[in-house]
Amino acid sequence: MMKNILITGSTDGIGRETAKQLAEKNNRIIIHGQNINKAQRVKKELNKINPKVEPKITIADLESQTEVLDLAVKLQQEEEKIDVLINNAGIYKNKLEFTEEKIEKTIAVNYHSHFILTLLLIPLIEKSEDPRIINLSSMVHAHNLDPEKIWDPVDFNGSQAYSDSKLAIILFTFKLNRVLDEVSVNCLHPGVINTKLLQKGWGGGGLSVEQGAKTSVYLAESEQVKDESGNYYINKKRKKPAAAAYNKELQNEFWNKSFEMIKYQEILNKIPDRLIKA
Ligand SMILES: NC(=O)c1ccc[n+]([C@@H]2O[C@H](COP(=O)([O-])OP(=O)(O)OC[C@H]3O[C@@H](n4cnc5c(N)ncnc54)[C@H](OP(=O)(O)O)[C@@H]3O)[C@@H](O)[C@H]2O)c1
Incomplete structure (x- = not known):
């Protein structure tokens, strides 16, 4: 069955390769990026891989x-619907920078924008017969985080901010899994993969993007995962993340704080009430 699949950050690295592998399996890809030229290049690549399904x-x-x-x-x-949302886009920052909304950029891009996007899209995702949300985390996720301080860190350290953002997305995954009955919500570490993000943060190395896309593709496609939700995967296998990820109090506190950090009433108005009060 052809699925409608939105992949954030599918203009490069693991996201782009995930788009290719899923297009090859006859799915329709909604490419997302920040750069139209790069997006158009990926669209051409997908058209070549699968001329029958037009990507967006x-x-x-x-x-x-x-x-x-x-x-x-x-x-x-x-x-009409989104069957699979893959929250894949990510950055690594060497210096402290803030978004217009005064949020440190690593946490804004890697976590908070995906929190907002996901909640806004839930009604569309729930129209699918086999709805799935897949969040890209990392094995270098932090062991704990402070829900108050993460947005405006004192003594900024790029590696710490990155690790915090990756625990943030696991906390979100586990909380969202408790809130939604019918949607499968999982997260993963893709492996250490040779991309520009790895180059920037860790100086390079790593396995191929083909390897890096495998767990995302598995979670998007496999029948086996249909009924699995609220898990963290490495190499297509369930693994345990840091103990803090299972802390429901922390999940709840961080969830509520994430709503507080939404700076526009217009956004809150469009998020279903049952999610805000969850
Ligand atoms: N590589 C690894 O070893 C590794 C390990 C663990 C986890 N991960 C995670 O895997 C995911 C993919 O990373 P990658 O290694 O494939 O990195 P990448 O090659 O740098 O790709 C990142 C993607 O995110 C997009 N993006 C970045 N900032 C954006 C913004 N402000 N707005 C919209 N799109 C934006 C990029 O767009 P452009 O094309 O315009 O740059 C690109 O499409 C990330 O979540 C990362 O944290 C990677």
């Missing part, structure tokens, strides 16, 4: 809450 391009800078809102509204207007 969406552009939104995940450093901007209003661009995330515009993206979600556009998808609600133009798509």
Whole structure:
């Protein structure tokens, strides 16, 4: 069955390769990126891999809450349903920078914008017969985080900010799994993969993007995962993340704080009430 699959950050690295592998398996890809030229190049690649299914391009800078809102509204207007949302886009920052909404950029892009996008898209995702949400975390996720301080860190350290953002997305995965009955929500570590992000943060090395896309593709496709939710995967296998990820109090506190960090009432108005109060 052809699935409608949105992959954030599918203009490069693991996301682009995930798009290729899923297009080859006859799925329709909604490419997302921040750069139209790069997105058009990926669209051409997908057209070549599978001429039968026309991919779509969406552009939104995940450093901007209003661009995330515009993206979600556009998808609600133009798509009947989304079967799979892969929250894949990510960055590594060497210095402290803030978004317009005064949120440190690593946490904004890697976690908070995906939190907003996902919640805005839940009604569209719930229209699928086999709805799945897949979040890219990392084995270098932090062992703990402070829900108050993460947005404006004292003594900024790029590696710490990155690790915090990757625990943040696991906490979100596990909480969202408790809130949603019918949607499968999982997260993963893709492996240490040779991309520009790895180059920037760790100086390079790593396995191929073909390897890096495998667990995302597995979680999007496999019948086996259909009834599995609320898990963290490495190499297509369930693994245990840091103990803090299972802390429901922390999950709840962080969830509530993430709503507080949404700076526009217009966004909150479009998120289903049952999620805000969950
Ligand atoms: N590589 C690894 O070893 C590794 C390990 C663990 C986890 N991960 C995770 O895997 C995911 C993919 O990373 P990657 O290694 O494939 O990195 P990558 O090659 O740098 O790709 C990142 C993607 O995110 C997009 N992106 C970045 N900032 C954006 C923004 N503000 N707005 C919209 N899109 C934005 C990029 O767009 P552009 O094309 O315009 O740059 C690109 O498409 C990330 O979540 C990363 O944390 C990677």
